[in-house]
Amino acid sequence: SSETxxxxxxxxxxxxxxxxxxxxxxxxxxxxxxxxxTLRIERSVSKDPVGxxxxxxxxxxxxxxxxxxxxxxxxxxxxxxxxxxxxxxxDHFVSVHRVMAEGT
Numbered sequence: 001s002s003e004t005x006x007x008x009x010x011x012x013x014x015x016x017x018x019x020x021x022x023x024x025x026x027x028x029x030x031x032x033x034x035x036x037x038t039l040r041i042e043r044s045v046s047k048d049p050v051g052x053x054x055x056x057x058x059x060x061x062x063x064x065x066x067x068x069x070x071x072x073x074x075x076x077x078x079x080x081x082x083x084x085x086x087x088x089x090x091d092h093f094v095s096v097h098r099v100m101a102e103g104t
Contacts, residue, residue, distance in 0.1 A: 005095040008086065015085040017049050018099060023080045026103035029056075030071045031084070035094040036060050038087040041072065043079035052083050062090050067097060077103075 008014040023045050031039070038059050042052040055077070060068050082101065086094055 005097040007095045008093050010092055013085050013087045015083055018082045020080055023078050024103055026074050026077045026079055026101050028073050028102045030100040032067045032069050032098040033096045034067055035090045036086050037089050040085040040087055042083040044081040045078055049081045
């Protein structure tokens, strides 16, 4: 639902982890968020959410009054867990409205 979202509690970095039932092949990750300045995405192929390695780090464009929509193509990419780390923001609080992972 576009009316639900996750919001930070003020200090940075902030992170959340998304887990899959097994290791999956991911071809693209997309995120819709608001006021995120620097985003890092890490992956783990372990059975538990440990041993993360950095995959993407990007400074996002500030879009006043609109959601930021970013897509990250990931060729030959597998993961059991994805960790999203919001390293910095354009304001004291940010929100994440949707995360999508495409693949098999």
